[in-house]
Amino acid sequence: MIARFEVRQRNYLAPDGSINRALPAFASDAKLLIDLYRAMVLLRVFDRKAVALQRTGRLGTYAVSLGQEAVSVGIASAMREEDVLLPSYRDNGALIWRGVKLEEILLFWGGDERGNHFSGPVHDFPFCVPVGSQAPHTAGVAYALKLRKEPRVAVCMFGDGATSKGDVYEAMNFAGVHKLPVVxxxxxxxxxxxxxxxxxxxxxxxxxxAIAAGFSGEQVDGSDVLAMRAAAEEAIAAARDGKGPRFIEAVTYRLGDHTTSDDASRYRSAEEVQAHWKEEPVTRLRSYLVNQKMWSKSDEEQLAAECHERVEAAAERYLATPPRRPATMFDHLYADLPEAYAAQRRELVGDDNG
Ligand SMILES: Cc1ncc(C[n+]2csc(CCOP(=O)(O)OP(=O)(O)O)c2C)c(N)n1
Ligand SMILES: [Mg+2]
Structure with missing residues (x-):
C-alpha cells in the first residue's frame, strides 16, 4: 500500500432542524444566522419572480436555485470582499450576498450586457454559462494573486456535470502543483x-x-447552511494562509427544472423530487431558529413582505430600463471585431452607427 485516502462528511443540522454535533463558533452569532436565513428566503422569492417574468415573455431564460439556496449563500458569507468569485449561471445567492443588485441579474438574463457591469466587487467574474470553463479562469486568477503576494482567495463554483470536463481537472491539477489560493x-x-x-x-x-490533484476534498451537506458556511470558512482560511487549494463537494438537490427551457418531469419521478423536499435548506434553518426562539411567525410574515417588496421594486426597475440599441450585442466580446461579425454588424445597422 503506498496511498490511502479518506473523505470527510460534514453536517450540523438534521432536516428537522435539530443539531447533530457541536455547532461551529459563528453559530453563536444570532444576527449572522438570521442574515443567512433572510438571504435564502430572498433568493427563493427572487427566483419565483424571475420565472414569472420569463413565462410572461419578459425575461430570456433563468436557472433557479430552488433547494440549493444554502450552497451559494453559505459560500459567499465566508468570503471577504477582496476575494474573487467565479460563479456559474446558478449561483445567484452568492452574487446577491456580494452586493449585486436584483435588477442587474434580471438585466443579464434579459439579454442586456449591462447586467454584467454589476454593483458587486468589480473584480468578481460574470456568470459563466459554458460549463466548467470558469475553473481554468479561477486557476489563472489565483496564480496572479499568488504572484502578487496578495492575501486573497479565488472561489470557483460549478456543478456535478462540470466535474466531468477536462477544464476542471486541468484547473485543479494546476492549482495543486502551484499550491494556489483557490477553493x-x-x-x-x-x-x-x-x-x-x-x-x-x-x-x-x-x-x-481533489486527491488526484494533490489536495483535500470534503463532502458537505449542501442543504445545511451552517455546514456550508463552516466548510467554506475553513477552506478559505487555509487557502489564504498559503496552504494551497481545497475542494468542497456540496451535496444538494435541484428541486426545480434545470432552467425555464427544461421540463424535469420528463426524466425524473415526482416521488424522487418529493423525497428531497424533506431535506430542503430554508425550512431546515427556520426550524432551528424557531426551536432556539430566535425567530417567530411575525418575523416570518415581515420577512415575506420585505422580500416581496424588494423583488417587485427590482423587477419594476428592470422593466423600466430602456433596451439598448441592437448593435450593442457586438460590443463586449472582442476588442477588435473579426470581419465575420463586423459584416453582420454592418448588415444590421447599415451605414448609420447603430
Ligand atoms: C461547454 C458546455 N457544454 C454544454 C452546455 C449545455 N449545458 C448547460 S448546463 C449543462 C449541465 C450542467 O450541469 P451541472 O454542471 O451539474 O450544473 P447544474 O446545471 O446542475 O447547476 C449543460 C450540458 C454548456 N452550457 N456548456
Ligand atoms: Mg448539476
Missing part, C-alpha cells in the same frame, strides 16, 4: 440537465477527485 466548490445537485450523477462518475464522491 473549488462542486455543487452536486444530482443532475446535469437530464444526466443523473450515476452517469457522471463511478466515484463514490466528487470530493475525492
Amino acid at each position: 473549488f466548490v462542486a455543487v452536486n445537485n444530482q443532475w446535469a440537465i437530464s444526466v443523473p450523477l450515476s452517469l457522471q462518475t463511478s466515484c463514490e464522491t466528487l470530493a475525492q477527485k
Whole structure:
C-alpha cells in the first residue's frame, strides 16, 4: 500500500432542524444566522419572480436555485470582499450576498450586457454559462494573486456535470502543483440537465477527485447552511494562509427544472423530487431558529413582505430600463471585431452607427 485516502462528511443540522454535533463558533452569532436565513428566503422569492417574468415573455431564460439556496449563500458569507468569485449561471445567492443588485441579474438574463457591469466587487467574474470553463479562469486568477503576494482567495463554483470536463481537472491539477489560493466548490445537485450523477462518475464522491490533484476534498451537506458556511470558512482560511487549494463537494438537490427551457418531469419521478423536499435548506434553518426562539411567525410574515417588496421594486426597475440599441450585442466580446461579425454588424445597422 503506498496511498490511502479518506473523505470527510460534514453536517450540523438534521432536516428537522435539530443539531447533530457541536455547532461551529459563528453559530453563536444570532444576527449572522438570521442574515443567512433572510438571504435564502430572498433568493427563493427572487427566483419565483424571475420565472414569472420569463413565462410572461419578459425575461430570456433563468436557472433557479430552488433547494440549493444554502450552497451559494453559505459560500459567499465566508468570503471577504477582496476575494474573487467565479460563479456559474446558478449561483445567484452568492452574487446577491456580494452586493449585486436584483435588477442587474434580471438585466443579464434579459439579454442586456449591462447586467454584467454589476454593483458587486468589480473584480468578481460574470456568470459563466459554458460549463466548467470558469475553473481554468479561477486557476489563472489565483496564480496572479499568488504572484502578487496578495492575501486573497479565488472561489470557483460549478456543478456535478462540470466535474466531468477536462477544464476542471486541468484547473485543479494546476492549482495543486502551484499550491494556489483557490477553493473549488462542486455543487452536486444530482443532475446535469437530464444526466443523473450515476452517469457522471463511478466515484463514490466528487470530493475525492481533489486527491488526484494533490489536495483535500470534503463532502458537505449542501442543504445545511451552517455546514456550508463552516466548510467554506475553513477552506478559505487555509487557502489564504498559503496552504494551497481545497475542494468542497456540496451535496444538494435541484428541486426545480434545470432552467425555464427544461421540463424535469420528463426524466425524473415526482416521488424522487418529493423525497428531497424533506431535506430542503430554508425550512431546515427556520426550524432551528424557531426551536432556539430566535425567530417567530411575525418575523416570518415581515420577512415575506420585505422580500416581496424588494423583488417587485427590482423587477419594476428592470422593466423600466430602456433596451439598448441592437448593435450593442457586438460590443463586449472582442476588442477588435473579426470581419465575420463586423459584416453582420454592418448588415444590421447599415451605414448609420447603430
Ligand atoms: C461547454 C458546455 N457544454 C454544454 C452546455 C449545455 N449545458 C448547460 S448546463 C449543462 C449541465 C450542467 O450541469 P451541472 O454542471 O451539474 O450544473 P447544474 O446545471 O446542475 O447547476 C449543460 C450540458 C454548456 N452550457 N456548456
Ligand atoms: Mg448539476
